[in-house]
Amino acid sequence: MSLWSKHAIFEKNSLVLLIGILIVVAIGGLVEIGPLFYLKSTIETVEGVRPYTPLELAGRNIYVREGCYLCHSQMIRSLRDEVERYGHYSVAAESKYDHPFQWGSKRTGPDIARIGGKYSDDWQRGHLNNPRSVVPGSVMPRYGFLENAPLDFTHIQDDMKVLRIEGVPYSDDMIAKAKDDLKAQLGDETTVADLAKRYPKVVGHVSNGANGPTEQDALVAYLQMLGTTVDFKLYNEKANWR
Structure with a gap:
């Protein structure tokens, strides 16, 4: 019996065709769903990743609102030229508290996954006010209006509650103290030291x-916090031990 004659069995018998379709769909479904049960084992674990502080979370909301992700990616690929320019390649665990993640798909400006601490606060403010004052060839628009725009953080606790539903480990204490913590991060060393108990x-x-x-x-x-929570020196040492 030829292959074509075997195929005719499916064409002439609707019940056999239906059973064949169900078998194929079942196999395809298992192939797609099965790996999800082992997803955690495919994500590299790194120490130091923490939820955003209320102030950082408010800043991230502004970052998303202004569409900064359209020109700046936050995903360093494991290519030599990228690692040498931007730093250690990105790992999945770094974005586990991002909803949505900011990997991006285009770079008009540089990748900023490791921008935290690279420049001073004054540099960052000057860059936002007038990008060409610090990077002459920049095509980035000015965001000077942010300097005089009061920060509305009345809903910051609600933001944290929603993120907790999505899996971000914000505790009741973190949420209760959110507004005070936001102000504390703009305070003196004493208030920041207390804040560090909740946000290392x-x-x-x-x-x-x-x-x-x-x-x-x-x-x-x-x-200023992007790329600063993970100590990749320790990460590299562990990788060498394997």
Whole structure:
């Protein structure tokens, strides 16, 4: 019996064809769904990744609102030229608290996955106010209006509650103290030290707002923490031990 004659069995018998379709769909479904049960084993674990502080979260919201991800990616690929220019390649665990993630698909400007601490707060503010004052060839638009825009953080606790539903480990204590923590990150060393109990490696910032936190304060805080929570020196040493 030829292959074509065997295929005729399916063409002439609707019940056999239906059973064949169900078998094929079942196999395809298992192939697609099966790996999801082992997804955690495929994600590299790294120490140090933490949820965003309320100030950083507010800054991230502004970053998304202004569409910064359309020109700046946050995903360093494991290619030699990228690693030498931007730093250690990105790992999945770094984005596990990002909803949505900011990997991006286009670079008009450089990747900023490791921008935190590379420049001072004053540099970041100057770059936002007038990009060409620090990078002459930049095509980035000015965001000087953020310097005088009061930061609306009345809903920051609601943002954190929603993120907790999505899996970000914000505790009841973190949510309850969110507004105070936001202000504390713009305070003195004492307030930042207390904040560090809930958010390790947090960095304090000085606000330029005379009447309270500004949107620029929040955005700078977000930019300055990118790539700073993970110690990739330890990560590389562990990789060498394997």
